[in-house]
Amino acid sequence: MNGIFITLEGPDGSGKSTIMELITDYFNNKNIDFITTREPGGTEIGEKIRNIVLDKDNKNMAAETEALLYAASRGQHVDEKILPALKAGKVVLCERFVLSSLAYQGVGRSLGIEKVKMINDFAIKGIVPDLTLFFHVDPISTLDRKTEEKGGDRLEREGSQFHQEVYEGYMKLLKLYPENIEIIDASKSIEEVFNQSIYHIESILKKREE
Ligand code: TMP
Numbered sequence: 001m002n003g004i005f006i007t008l009e010g011p012d013g014s015g016k017s018t019i020m021e022l023i024t025d026y027f028n029n030k031n032i033d034f035i036t037t038r039e040p041g042g043t044e045i046g047e048k049i050r051n052i053v054l055d056k057d058n059k060n061m062a063a064e065t066e067a068l069l070y071a072a073s074r075g076q077h078v079d080e081k082i083l084p085a086l087k088a089g090k091v092v093l094c095e096r097f098v099l100s101s102l103a104y105q106g107v108g109r110s111l112g113i114e115k116v117k118m119i120n121d122f123a124i125k126g127i128v129p130d131l132t133l134f135f136h137v138d139p140i141s142t143l144d145r146k147t148e149e150k151g152g153d154r155l156e157r158e159g160s161q162f163h164q165e166v167y168e169g170y171m172k173l174l175k176l177y178p179e180n181i182e183i184i185d186a187s188k189s190i191e192e193v194f195n196q197s198i199y200h201i202e203s204i205l206k207k208r209e210e
Contacts, residue, residue, distance in 0.1 A: 003086030004208060005127065006201065007097040010135030011167050012156050014186045015193060016095050019135070022194045023093060023201065032205075034091035035081070039100065040073040043080045049073040054153040061154075063109035067116050070101050075123035082127060091205075097129060099173060099181075104155065107169025108162050113176070131204045133197050134174065135186035 008016040020036060027034045041050040052058065053069045074097070085092045098120045106116035174181060182200045186193050 002089050002208065004091045004131070004204060005082065005086060005094070005129045006091065006204070007094045007099070007129040007132045008135065009096060009099045009132055009170075009181075010186060011137060011163065011170065014135035014137040015190070016135055018190060019133075019194055019197055020093065020095055022190070023197060026198060027091065027093070032091055033089065034093060035085050036093045036095075037077070037081060038095040039077060039097060040070055042073075042077040042082075042094070045076045045080075046073040049076075054155060056152075056154045056157060058154060063105065063111055066109065067101060067105035067111055067119060070105065071116075071119045071123045074098070074101075074120065078124050078127050083125060086127070094129075097132075098124065099132060099134075099170070099177075102173055103166050103169035107172065108158075108166040113169075113173070129180055131200060132181045133200060134170070134181055134183050135193070136183050137186040 008020060010016055024034075024036055039046070040053055041047045049069050049072055053061075053066060053073070082092055082094065098117070101116050101120055102113050105111050106113040174183065184193060184196045184200075188196075
């Protein structure tokens with residue numbers, strides 16, 4: 001399998017989607033064979049799960065149910081889309097992956113990193129990112145902006161305490177699993193954040209050519 005699996009991670013409102021679009025343009029200009037995708041979702045079944053898990057009316061969803069739904073969406077995503085693309089030698093650029101579940105459900109929902117890792121290990125058939133770009137930004141200020149703009153989905157509507165815990169979860173996870181993770185200072189201008197991202201992407205693409 002000679003594809004490359006790149007994931008974008010970070011708190012809500014850290015600018016992942018904007019940079020994802022710029023990386024897409026960059027890959028197109030370079031004629032790189034790639035796909036972009038996201039979690040939760042990325043497949044027809046996964047998008048249905050996304051609607052359930054992010055529906056702001058599902059107020060009484062148990063934390064366990066939430067964690068299993070994210071893992072279920074991921075299992076489908078790996079099987080139907082990520083694995084076949086990697087096998088075909090493509091670059092897979094994915095917004096969020098297991099690290100999000102470890103931070104949001106493992107730490108934010110207090111289910112425990114190990115338990116959440118276990119259900120995800122079951123779902124992902126041994127696939128791990130070759131590179132994770134972690135967009136580091138103060139979670140509270142950016143989130144306020146996002147929820148003010150759109151009203152926010154079920155997770156975005158959680159209080160600042162929850163998002164602070166998610167942020168601290170990420171900080172813990174960066175120490176626990178530093179392998180293949182590059183930290184991007186997402187408080188900088190879009191151009192600078194894009195340049196930082198491309199620097200790491202180019203070095204992994206070069207490694208594949210060697
Ligand atoms: P998005 O806004 O980045 O599309 O992600 C949707 C929300 O789902 C976001 O608040 C983060 C959350 N999330 C989890 O809680 N666990 C997960 O495993 C994933 C992929 C996302």
